Amino acid sequence: MFGCHLGKLFQVSIAGGSYQEGLTALLQGVPSGMEFTEQEIYGDLLLRKPGADELSSPRKEPDLPIIYTGTNAADTIEGAGNENHTNGSPMTILIPNLDRHFIHIKQYQDTNRTPRPGHASYASFMKYGADDDAIGAGIFSGRYTSAIVAAGYIAKQVLKKCGINVFAYVKEMAGVACPEIDSGIIAQKCASYKKFRADYDPFYQQVYVSGRVQTKMRFLEKMALFAQIEKEIDPIRDTAKTFTRKEIEAAYGVHHVVNCPDLEAAQAMLDAVNRISARGDSAGGVVEIIATGVPTGLGEPVFDKLDAELGRMLGIGAVKGVENGAGFKVKDMTGYQSNDRMHSENGTVIFDSNNAGGITGGLATGQDIVMRLAVKSTPTIDRKQNTIDKYTNQNTELAAITRRDPTIVARIWPVAENYTAMVLLDHLIMHYGYQTLRSVISK
DSSP, X not given: OOOOEEOSSSEEXXXXXXXXXXXXXXXXXXXXXXXXXXXXXXXXXXXXXXXXXXXXXXXXXXXXXXXXXXXXXXXXXXTOOOTTXXXXXXXXXXXXXXXXXXXXXHHHHHHTTSOOXXXXXXXXXXXXXXXXXXXXXXXXXXGGHHHHHHHHHHHHHHHHHTTOEEEEEEEEETTEEOOOOOHHHHHHHHHHHHHHHHHHOHHIIIIIITSSSOTTSOHHHHHHHXXXXXXXXXXXXXXXXXXXXXXXXXXXXXXXXXXXXXXXXXXXXXXXXXXXXXXXXXXXXXXXXXXXXXXXXXXXXXXXXXXXXXXXGGGSTXXXXXXXXXXXXXXXXXXXXXXXXXXXXXXXXXXXXXXXXXXXXXXXOSSOEEEEEEEXXXXXXXXXXXXXXXXXXXXXXXXXXXXXXXXXXXXXXXXXXXXXXXXXXXXXXXXXXHHHHHHHHTO
């Protein structure tokens, strides 16, 4: 299988599937001297995982990560203080599948003759044949995005060291849109939402904050604990603290389900999705990603333009469109309206608008980079649909009985956020290399 690799200098390879033993992210280009914990990586994974709220699939995967390679097992010399620091070698993050039971496998076996409309099941069967990993859609399942989140979290932390901040949120869902809000406020709201989710996630508290699983433990120790946790998924979930919408709004200033900075819009989104889900159907929407602090000139021309590279987020399952800045609205603008005119204030270049979304000619302008993703409705729905028997080509009907999400939008934003970070870090390494070489040559 090809196509599971991204990047030139910061490289990420993804492997695994929905009902295989788990998923893997292999990273190359991570700088040495950084320290990561599985707890902090899980802090991003819990934002994407299923079974966390009323808008996600009831699958109970905790998505607990294991840093397997790429860090020092101990201080390199006595007292060095660099245990668990990255050492420049390829970094591997494992995410075992723990909620993988025969009853769910049997549900897929009972329906796998009939491809689910909107899924890759028919095309992948035609490509890979009868041995296609059709249990839970394999690598075509949304579960593979957990590996993207893990890898992108590492990239995001490297970017922060360089003054670049990446964040994402739900811009629109089920036809309800978030009003325009200053990016600084959005960044604050996103950070508060992440803190709320970690504070109330039972696995974050019971597995990591309690110290039950620690990064410094050996791999086999962790796996022994994971085998125990697999049997305790429901009891751990039962320890989750209860809360009300008003309590979360008062304490964190965010909505209790939807990561949308406008509280009224967030609730309207939730209500709209629930109405659609009650009919056995699903909803789509828009995710917006913003990157601040990106140096002017970051990117490459022609085939590797920064906006083109970010456009590869079409590779995220369920994403059917990507736009940068004003996006498709430019078709209705004149040149004068769409151009981002400039002026200077005390020697600093100021743009009057950002219709370009922070990128012109494939290079960053120094403004906020703004990307938006159009996310389709969840294809697995509880309504009868026409399909075929993929072994006989006979017509039949399918009504999904497997676990499903009323919408994927609320789980796509952390994937988009971290995917963006991977692309930006890859280009940042190239940018720093080129600028350093240019400064040396010009001396």
